[in-house]
Amino acid sequence: VMFYVGAGSVNETGAEAGIAHFLEHMSVNGSTNFPADTMIPLMARLGIAFGRDQNASTGFTGTTFRLDMTEVTPQKLDLAMKWMRDIADGLTLAQTDVDKERGVILSEYNESRDPQRDVQLKIMQFLGPTLRVAQRDPIGTRESISRFSAGDLRAYYERWYRPQGSAVIIVGDGSNAEFRQRIEQTFSNWRNPRPAPPPVDLGRLDPRRPTSVLAITEPRAPQLVQVCRGRDRDPPQREGVVTRVRDFSNFLWMGALQ
Numbered sequence: 001v002m003f004y005v006g007a008g009s010v011n012e013t014g015a016e017a018g019i020a021h022f023l024e025h026m027s028v029n030g031s032t033n034f035p036a037d038t039m040i041p042l043m044a045r046l047g048i049a050f051g052r053d054q055n056a057s058t059g060f061t062g063t064t065f066r067l068d069m070t071e072v073t074p075q076k077l078d079l080a081m082k083w084m085r086d087i088a089d090g091l092t093l094a095q096t097d098v099d100k101e102r103g104v105i106l107s108e109y110n111e112s113r114d115p116q117r118d119v120q121l122k123i124m125q126f127l128g129p130t131l132r133v134a135q136r137d138p139i140g141t142r143e144s145i146s147r148f149s150a151g152d153l154r155a156y157y158e159r160w161y162r163p164q165g166s167a168v169i170i171v172g173d174g175s176n177a178e179f180r181q182r183i184e185q186t187f188s189n190w191r192n193p194r195p196a197p198p199p200v201d202l203g204r205l206d207p208r209r210p211t212s213v214l215a216i217t218e219p220r221a222p223q224l225v226q227v228c229r230g231r232d233r234d235p236p237q238r239e240g241v242v243t244r245v246r247d248f249s250n251f252l253w254m255g256a257l258q
Contacts, residue, residue, distance in 0.1 A: 001067045002064060003168050004062055004167045007063060008059045018140010020058050022148055030091070030092040033090065034082075042079075052068075085190070109139050109145060115221040123214065126212075127228055162196065
């Protein structure tokens with residue numbers, strides 16, 4: 001069972017760097033049907049391991065919550081639907097729980113900081129200085145993670161978690177009609193009464209940008225020379241055998257060149 005919310009790091013303001021990822025972590029830290037510190041033990045009793053079977057990820061444009069179950073039973077489907085719906089509009093976001101999770105996220109931030117990652121971020125910001133994705137690394141910054149309050153998280157949550165742009169996906173042994181009915185029963189009354197914010201301006205590349213060079217000295221990172229040039233967007237194509245063969249051919253040639 002997967003629940004995708006169309007809100008990620010590009011939806012953050014400059015002061016909110018990393019808040020979408022922080023909010024993702026709060027999905028197991030207290031909600032309408034699952035008080036704080038009860039979700040993970042409950043899942044474990046059903047054979048669902050946190051991190052392996054129950055996980056989530058935050059990207060630039062969306063956040064995905066996933067629950068893998070070894071068997072489809074009414075009890076497990078009920079649990080999955082309740083959790084996903086709580087994520088939609090039932091997170092409690094208590095300050096004590098926010099403070100408790102902060103250390104986990106800071107640890108994750110520290111693990112993500114390595115020379116190669118730092119170089120990649122510098123390259124991205126150089127290639128797309130006017131693109132929002134270049135300024136919104138999903139993990140955020142140490143400073144922002146350290147100061148987020150429950151109020152900050154709730155402001156982002158209430159602003160961007162909406163039925164529009166969200167999706168629920170169930171794949172497994174069972175009836176399509178039954179899965180569809182469960183999704184409709186769970187989410188059909190989900191509403192966000194607050195006015196929708198304006199669409200995020202993702203920025204645009206400047207096709208007239210003159211040739212420019214970025215030089216990074218980092219002895220702990222692999223040596224790399226990269227040349228990038230702008231070009232027109234590829235025309236829309238229907239995915240199929242032709243596109244798969246083309247992509248596979250490109251993959252093989254890139255592998256050989258590297």
